[in-house]
Amino acid sequence: MGARVELRDIEIFLTLAEELHFGRTAERLHVSTARVSQAVRQQERRIGAPLFERTSRRVALTPIGERLRDDLAEGYRIIQDGIARATDAARRPSGTLRLGLMGAAGNEIHDIVAEFRRRHPGCDLALREAHVSDPFGPLRTGAIDVQILWLPVAEPDLTVGPVVITETLVLAVSPDHPLAARASASLEDLADGQVFGTAHGAPSYYEEAVVPRRTSSGRPVPRGPVVETVQEILAHVGAGHGTQPVPAHAAKYFTRPDIAYVPIHDSPELRWGLVWRTGAETPLLRAFADVAEDLRPSTAR
Secondary structure (H helix, E strand, C coil): CCCCCCHHHHHHHHHHHHHCCHHHHHHHHCCCHHHHHHHHHHHHHHHCCCCEEECCCCEEECHHHHHHHHHHHHHHHHHHHHHHHHHHHHHCCCCEEEEEEECCHHHHHHHHHHHHHHHCCCCEEEEEEECCCCCCHHHHHCCCCEEEEECCCCCCCEEEEEEEEEECEEEEECCCCHHHHCCCECHHHHHHCCEEEECCCCCHHHHHCCCCCECCCCCECCEEEEECCHHHHHHHHHCCCCCEEEECCHHHHCCCCCCEEEEECCCCCEEEEEEEECCCCCHHHHHHHHHHHHHCCCCCC
């Protein structure tokens, strides 16, 4: 059929050789009958002989058409199989996914990490530490691919994926603080002392999801020293410089003799979700998000 023949024309010829009907061939390939006729005429001109015998009642292959069908069918199948394998490889996750974790949040998703590694043994998962002072910076610079962040995240360049942790807040205090002896504390108690601010990298709405600027009654919550990391927060609390609302899971993973964790009875629900750069989703990232959605199916965004 010549070196310049289009793959689509080969497909039309082979389909017509199977269907032996111009209308059914056109319908099957989602083209017009005129396009089918044109492709056949072009190939017949190129070869110099009829490929089909056409009457008003039937379409049949000529001997040359039969030989051409037999010669092309296997090669066409090999081409299609190669394209299918390449497409599958392009869609299959591969490489290393860099996951940003803040504090001990990663300990709450061990099941997701384990299931991801089970489903995709050829992929690597690199865990990276993130800081409360700059929650979005590593995503924006491309240092990490996806991060677990508490919500809300309302940034136009970032996409919020599935929620993976839902919990409450507890109040971190020093053991000799008056609140340490109480069965529970209230967010109103924050106005009686000071909490710790974070550096400029965290927008105010994000910080206030955990550490409000005002209590529900409108009392201001004093801010103390600016901190960069979870360990700096705990060091200040342990030294008696103030108190700090922290995610409830901190009480499990940051047990220290200089810290007491008091339940906050009017705590809002704190949700953590997977967040990535808008438009930067890859098959690997999507695979990780799919695992999270499968293992946290009842958690709404």
